[in-house]
Amino acid sequence: MRIYLHIGFPKTGSTAIQAHLVMNRQWLSSRGYALADTGHSEGYGHVQLFEDPALSLLDSLKQEIDQLQSQGIEHVILSFEGVVTLGRKKLEKIHAALSEHEIFIVAYIREQSEVVQSGYFQAAKQRPQKRIIADYHSNKKLITPKHINYQTTLEKFEGVFGREALIIHVYEKEALKEQDVVVDFLAILGLEKDDNFVKAATLQNISLDPGAVYLLNMLDGYFNDAEGREKLVDTLLTRIANEGAKGKYFLSRENTDYIREFYTASNRYVQQRYIKSSDYQDLFSYSKKTHCDNFEQFAAMGSETLEFLNQYNKFRSWQGVELTGKDLQSLASPADGWSSPEPWGVWSDNDESFLRFRLPVTTTSPFKHTLAITLTGDYFEGNDQTRVIINDQIDETVSLLEHEFRVSIPALDQYRTVEIKLCHQHPTSPADIGAGDDIRRLAYALKKLSYQVID
Incomplete structure (x- = not known):
């Protein structure tokens, strides 16, 4: 042997x-x-x-x-x-x-x-330095x-x-x-x-570039949030995977x-x-240049990286771990047609609500091709179905008491962003039906949200 x-x-x-x-x-x-x-x-x-x-x-x-x-x-x-x-x-x-x-x-x-x-760069990717x-x-x-x-x-x-x-x-x-x-x-x-x-089909162990590491060096001096840092690094790596590294060397x-x-x-x-x-x-x-001629460019590269992060800020990196109760607010924001979270979950508020997230490139297998998204909830006063639009792949009206949607991962954009748009039937205010003074226009109560990568 x-x-x-x-x-x-x-x-x-x-x-x-x-x-x-x-x-x-x-x-x-x-x-x-x-x-x-x-x-x-x-x-x-x-x-x-x-x-x-x-x-x-x-x-x-x-x-x-x-x-x-x-x-x-x-x-x-x-x-x-x-x-x-x-x-x-x-x-x-x-x-x-x-x-x-x-x-x-x-x-x-x-x-x-x-x-x-x-x-x-590898060490900076894994933890603060x-x-x-x-x-x-x-x-x-x-x-x-x-x-x-x-x-x-x-x-x-x-x-x-x-x-x-x-x-x-x-x-x-x-x-x-x-x-x-x-x-x-x-x-x-x-x-x-x-x-x-x-x-x-994709690279393994993608490396950061000088601009990303410069930004991490700066932020690591102010914050200590391991989970948030992991999501930030994943976003930076997603950009590099799609646009290429803006340089490799800093010596x-x-x-x-x-x-x-x-x-x-x-x-x-x-x-x-x-x-x-x-x-x-x-x-x-020794034929390849492995040094950097202009260190001043790192600050500019860091600023450019920050601008990119701002552009994709509304798409939170999420690994699909089940969200319930107040944890739903990480994706169900009041700015996107949701009410303030409650211990059991979150109400929709108005005619439309959005859920936006991004598949993390570092933890999503490149050999699986389907995203199974599950929504679980309840309805308010005369609502029993919701029109659901997911990117350009799904447009159907269904009950969301508990429903699974299958989304093709290869059909997502280069940053693997997912936008779920919920169009509500009859948003109704409790105040309008004599049930107190609550003026929110309620339709769907989201209680659980999760996804799995399959196939």
Whole structure:
């Protein structure tokens, strides 16, 4: 049995590799390959297997491998970029558990000035940062971290698994097979994609750009709202996914030259010892510009990003988690034909009411195509149906005591915005029918709202 342990290195396409392995489990199985189930978490690789301090799932992994072997599987794949950070004792424990099999360590390495910048953008995407962009211009330690000294890390793996077990490729388009890290990884496995191999239609792990990070740096200094920040980041990523990034780099030429000089000796060692073939004199081509010439533009980019957010502010990012009672006010606003929320829900007020939201790009699977939206509620005085218009897809009159609408996700606009317009039959004021002094024009009482992404 051959075991391929993909250890990543930061910002080298690990998310794309992991996503395609999951999407093509059956394709792999038909060719004698299996993505191990033990400790696997969709979207994160084998995080549960390798992040456990005791590595307690290794025995379960051994049992799974034995079972797969009995089923005719000849190759098992493991993938988690956090493996590069494991200490030698843990690596020895992994090696000992799998020593009955032939183990290969697969890693991609990327030019360090790109890793520093892309890595910071990734960190800023995930959580507020103590350091802001400007800090990286003056602190040499920040731009030369130990974890991207590839010589040190690869020597650690060589000491445990042996030099011949290491398969190291350079993460540059020109160095990858078909300029695609997924296709390149398949080639390492001894496979070649065909018409039955499923390729994702969208990018995985979209990166922020300098304007978005500049804005986050500023806002993070004033606010501490994790849920709100997550929605903000998703909106920023949606823009980038559709319009493209407005730049990638924030370091100066002086910074990038320093980084390259700092890692020159270790990179040369890696090239000579671990790279089996290379078209470059150095480990990396260094042909691409990885610095920024004008730092003053970041403020302008941040302002432009703020203008974009204002444009789409009425479409709140929402993951479809059921809203009830006063929580409905996050989508059912008084400005959109709704009354003030009450403990049980919210009344419509006037002839029309609107519900607007946006599917988050970061948490919505690109491989599902239908949105199932459910409204639950009640009616007031002579109302028993509602005309419902959803984008350009649905226009029907139905009872909304409880009703599910199916909406095509590919038919939504590029920002995946959804607008539900409710046209009420006979809005009636309680005051007009002698039921108190309430002058609101009521028709529909919304009690629950949710959606699921299906198919």
